[in-house]
Amino acid sequence: xxxxxxxxxxxxxxxxxxxxxxxxxxxxxxxxxxxxxxxxxxxxxxxxxxxxxxxxxxxxxxxxxxxxxxxxxxxxxxxxxxxxxxxxxxxxxxxxxxxxxxxxxxxxxxxxxxxxxxxxxxxxxxxxxxxxxxxxxxxxxxxxxxxxxxxxxxxxxxxxxxxxxxxxxxxxxxxxxxxxxxxxxxxxxxxxxxxxxxxxxxxxxxxxxxxxxxxxxxxxxxxxxxxxxxxxxxxxxxxxxxxxxxxxxxxxxxxxxxxxxxxxxxxxxxxxxxxxxxxxxxxxxxxxxxx
Numbered sequence: 001x002x003x004x005x006x007x008x009x010x011x012x013x014x015x016x017x018x019x020x021x022x023x024x025x026x027x028x029x030x031x032x033x034x035x036x037x038x039x040x041x042x043x044x045x046x047x048x049x050x051x052x053x054x055x056x057x058x059x060x061x062x063x064x065x066x067x068x069x070x071x072x073x074x075x076x077x078x079x080x081x082x083x084x085x086x087x088x089x090x091x092x093x094x095x096x097x098x099x100x101x102x103x104x105x106x107x108x109x110x111x112x113x114x115x116x117x118x119x120x121x122x123x124x125x126x127x128x129x130x131x132x133x134x135x136x137x138x139x140x141x142x143x144x145x146x147x148x149x150x151x152x153x154x155x156x157x158x159x160x161x162x163x164x165x166x167x168x169x170x171x172x173x174x175x176x177x178x179x180x181x182x183x184x185x186x187x188x189x190x191x192x193x194x195x196x197x198x199x200x201x202x203x204x205x206x207x208x209x210x211x212x213x214x215x216x217x218x219x220x221x222x223x224x225x226x227x228x229x230x231x232x233x234x235x236x237x238x239x240x241x242x243x244x245x246x247x248x249x250x251x252x253x254x255x256x257x258x259x260x261x262x263x264x265x266x267x268x269x270x271x272x273x274x275x276x277x278x279x280x281x282x283x284x285x286x287x288x289x290x291x
Contacts, residue, residue, distance in 0.1 A: 002157075003240055003291040004149030005029065005060040009142030015130040021067045022138040024053070026146070028289060029061035037065040041123040042131070049135060056139045058241045059291055066135070068123075080115050087112045146291060153286050154235060157246075160283040164253070165228050167272050167279075168221060171260075175217070178266040182215065217263050224256040243290035250284055 005028045012021040032054050036046060053062060087109055095102050109115060123131070231249045234242060257280060261273035 001147070001238065001240075002150035002154045002235060002242075003143070003146040004153055004289050005146070005243070005291050006149055006289065007142040007145035009138040009140070009145060011134050011137035011141060013130070013134045013137075015134075016127050017070065018127075019067075019069045020131050020134050021065075021069075022134050023065045024057075024135075024138045024142050025063040026057060026060045026142055027063075029059060032057070032059055032062070034062040034064055037063075039066060039068045041068060042066055042128075045123070045128055045131075048132070052132070052135065053139060056136070056143065059243070066131070068131070079110075084109050084112070084115050087115065150290070153290060157235060157283055157286055158232065160279045160286070161228050161231055163279045164257075164276050165225065167276050168224060168228075170272055171217075171221065171269055174266060174269055178264075178269065182265060215263055215265060217260055220256050220259045220263070224253060224260070227253045227256065241291050243287060246287050246290060247284070250280065250287060254280055 005026060007026045009024045010022065012019065014020070034050055034053055036049065038046060038049075042049070049064070049066075053064065088105065091105065091108070092102065094100070227249060231246065231253065234246060234249060254277075257273060257276045260276075261270055264270045264273060
């Protein structure tokens with residue numbers, strides 16, 4: 001089972017007359033990073049929120065928005081009377097000196113900075129526990145979304161690895177042909193350089209065996225097959241977060257494919273290797289999306 005790193009979750013509830021709306025978006029990321037947009041009354045609980053999301057979402061770039069709105073009447077406002085009196089005395093002094101009318105002074109005062117402000121609210125601990133449940137619900141929905149996205153990734157990655165395994169099987173019937181081509185090429189080269197009569201056949205066979213052993217790709221094929229099986233087994237594991245591990249396995253698969261290409265010395269095998277690399281790159285792109 002695979003989980004994508006991309007997802008979305010939204011939950012809302014009413015907590016003691018407040019409407020709480022939580023939205024969480026997740027995108028790809030190497031580590032856990034979260035950007036929060038919190039209403040001021042939740043700032044004291046920001047660290048708790050981050051820790052909770054870290055435990056639930058594990059990895060990715062997280063965008064969290066929590067809105068808390070007062071239901072019914074508007075949020076209570078407070079008037080800073082002392083500041084209003086200070087502004088009034090200053091304004092009255094200017095008006096008296098310049099002989100200006102003092103009409104609509106009250107409306108002017110109400111617009112002065114910090115005279116009227118929203119009442120500072122503090123979220124009680126028991127209400128925070130209820131808000132926490134809403135955050136938890138949104139995160140759970142995001143994980144469900146991630147799981148659905150992961151199912152599509154699972155299907156695609158399984159296809160890519162199977163294609164590599166199928167291409168590996170196509171190399172086997174070409175190996176005998178490859179060996180004969182190498183032998184014929186070296187024989188012709190020696191005959192052209194030194195003459196057929198001067199070649200020591202016994203020594204030539206010894207050198208040929210040594211050269212063919214160095215060009216042998218049996219170990220690379222075996223390791224490549226084992227890595228593909230390990231990748232498939234890892235995908236099937238219950239563990240949720242395994243994107244990094246799958247990335248490491250793909251690196252090993254790529255190493256064996258590259259060695260096959262370097263040792264191939266055979267046009268058809270090299271073409272197969274190129275197609276393997278194409279499938280591998282597609283798999284790597286998908287693994288970047290995995291949690």
